[in-house]
Amino acid sequence: MKNRAFSKIKILTLLIILLMSPATLSAQNFNQSLKWNSDPNVLEYHIEVQTSAGKTVLSETTENNFINLSLKEGSYRYRITAYDLLGRESVSTNWINFEIALAKQPEIKKLQNLEALEEDGKTLEMDLNIDDVTADSVAELINTETKAKLAGKLIFDSVTGTGAAVSLSSSETHTAKKVCFTDVTEGKWKLRITNPSGLSTESEAFEVKDVIKEQKLAAARLEEERKERERIEAERKAREEAERLAQEEAQRKAIEEAERLEAERIAKEKAEREEIIRQIQEEERLEKEREEAERLAIEEAARLEEERIAREEAEALEKEEEKKRRKEAWLNYDRKFYITAGPGDALPLYDNGFFDEYMKKSFANFSITGQIGILPIHTNYIRFGMEINGIYTNFANHNEFYELQMKTLMLQDNLAFRLRLGSKKTWLQAKGGGGIALIQETLDYLNNSENNKQNKTLYFGYFTAGGGLSFMFIPSHMFMMEVGADFYNLFIPDTNIGILNPYIAIGLQF
Numbered sequence: 001m002k003n004r005a006f007s008k009i010k011i012l013t014l015l016i017i018l019l020m021s022p023a024t025l026s027a028q029n030f031n032q033s034l035k036w037n038s039d040p041n042v043l044e045y046h047i048e049v050q051t052s053a054g055k056t057v058l059s060e061t062t063e064n065n066f067i068n069l070s071l072k073e074g075s076y077r078y079r080i081t082a083y084d085l086l087g088r089e090s091v092s093t094n095w096i097n098f099e100i101a102l103a104k105q106p107e108i109k110k111l112q113n114l115e116a117l118e119e120d121g122k123t124l125e126m127d128l129n130i131d132d133v134t135a136d137s138v139a140e141l142i143n144t145e146t147k148a149k150l151a152g153k154l155i156f157d158s159v160t161g162t163g164a165a166v167s168l169s170s171s172e173t174h175t176a177k178k179v180c181f182t183d184v185t186e187g188k189w190k191l192r193i194t195n196p197s198g199l200s201t202e203s204e205a206f207e208v209k210d211v212i213k214e215q216k217l218a219a220a221r222l223e224e225e226r227k228e229r230e231r232i233e234a235e236r237k238a239r240e241e242a243e244r245l246a247q248e249e250a251q252r253k254a255i256e257e258a259e260r261l262e263a264e265r266i267a268k269e270k271a272e273r274e275e276i277i278r279q280i281q282e283e284e285r286l287e288k289e290r291e292e293a294e295r296l297a298i299e300e301a302a303r304l305e306e307e308r309i310a311r312e313e314a315e316a317l318e319k320e321e322e323k324k325r326r327k328e329a330w331l332n333y334d335r336k337f338y339i340t341a342g343p344g345d346a347l348p349l350y351d352n353g354f355f356d357e358y359m360k361k362s363f364a365n366f367s368i369t370g371q372i373g374i375l376p377i378h379t380n381y382i383r384f385g386m387e388i389n390g391i392y393t394n395f396a397n398h399n400e401f402y403e404l405q406m407k408t409l410m411l412q413d414n415l416a417f418r419l420r421l422g423s424k425k426t427w428l429q430a431k432g433g434g435g436i437a438l439i440q441e442t443l444d445y446l447n448n449s450e451n452n453k454q455n456k457t458l459y460f461g462y463f464t465a466g467g468g469l470s471f472m473f474i475p476s477h478m479f480m481m482e483v484g485a486d487f488y489n490l491f492i493p494d495t496n497i498g499i500l501n502p503y504i505a506i507g508l509q510f
Contacts, residue, residue: 031068032100036080038065042090046081052097073102103197104132104173111191111203116211117184124184124208126191130154130176136196139179144188144205152181154193186210336378336385340482340507341370346393346408349487349498355395367393369486369503373416383418387431389468389486391501400446407440410464410488410499418472425474429484432467437490463491474509481506 034047047067049058052075060067076099081092109129117124124141139152155178179191189208194200344367348355373387388411395406412435419428439460470484485502 032070033066033068034078035066039082041084042082043085043087044083046083047078048081049076049078050095051076071100073100075099101134101197102173103199104195105199106133106137106193106195106201107131108191108193108201108203111206113206115206115208117186117208117213119212121210121213122183122185124181126179127177128179130179130193132173132195133176133193134173134195137176138194139176139181140192140194141181141184142190142192142202144190146187150181150184152179154179184208335477335509336375337373338375338480338507338509339370339372340480340505341368342482342503342505343367344369344391344501344503346391346395347500347502349500351497352495354492354495354497365393365395367391367501367503369501369505371482371505371507375416375418380424381420383416383427383429385416387414387416388412389414389431389435391486391488393499393501402446403444405440405442405444407442409438410490411435411438412464412466412488414467427472427474429470429472429482430467431469431486434463434465437462437464437488464488465491478509479506480509 034049036045044061044063045065046061047058048056049069049071050056057071057076058067058069075097077095077097079093079095082090084090107130109131111126111128115124115126133154135156137154139154141150141152142148154176156174157177186209187207188205190205191203192200345363346365346367347363348365368391370390371387373385375383375385377384390412391408391410393408393410395408397404412433414431414433416429416431419430420426421428439462441458441460443458466486466488468484468486470482472480472482474480482505483503485500488499488501490497490499
């Protein structure tokens, strides 16, 4: 019962309301209240409050979802029991601890008129004493001109005499030695410290400056002056070094000129000796070349005779190869014109009842199919062009009274696209376009005496549109076989007729 009832009563919050110190008790009062979520299925609540030692200081029953308290500062615990609409105990919470803290107003000491930002130019760390603050106290900087606010962090005096860290309780007051803020800009600011009780203290206005930045700028100016002095001194030394090097260069060039003249004299004497040797060698070379030329002339005559014989043999072979190439070119020529013909079967697919009413609907209607086409766009893998397609079919119906024949010739101009499948012998072709259907309808009455009826023949012409898909096998460059199916729609007034014509055809390419 208790485990289920915890979901019915949800303790909202314990409002921690602090009492004033005796010195300011008459100036300001604080209300204490305990509030929880209400439940429409609960008749009333029983609240028990005890000290940390277990002494009951309050035991009260109420129909509201809150109760007012008046407790001194210290540690307490409470428990809430809910009763349902029949007055039975429904649920009871566990004991929950809370504290009542003493409310104090913080005090700020040792605030300077000028505070300096840290080295990063945006962090402000202020050394001061702030008495009577808790761990939950809020530190804020308020800009006196823009009213902008920045939240900061209090740094407490948390070291004992032995060096051990002190744990800060949210209900105890302490002394903060420092306060730290980030993203602070230069300007006039005020410091405000606010305790959780709402009591706050605001300092006088003080100025925040980036003193380190000014020091850096001054140091930068001094550094620039030092570099300028060093640059002037370096230029002076460079000029002196250049003059010294120029003198040394003049002396070096004079020595080199004397050495060059001596070297030229020695080289001239050497060249004269080498020229005499060269003339002797040239005479020997010319003699050798004359002998070599005679030998080469004999070899050249023999080579020319061999080339003549080889040329005559090559010409004979070339003539034979040319004959073979012409034959292969004729056989391998990509022929762009084709004509095919063959039998088919015209199958009516839909007719709005036309065949059911006038003709015997049959799926064995012999047809003759023919195609004449040209494919000017011609590559190894695709063909594209135009095709004229014709199908002749005779649809017939006869009974004991009459014989009805509808001889249909469908002529259509199509765009044709052919795609290579694997080798050059297998192709897939798709086509589509429009044309005209010429129909000769002949009605022969078997009993002409009935109502003096006469035999008659009518001619009709209707527009068509359609397309087809076929598989082609080309065993040689001239002959081809085609297996496919064409679809035609006849646009007849008050009705449309759809005819599918599968066929087999053979033909020629040229």
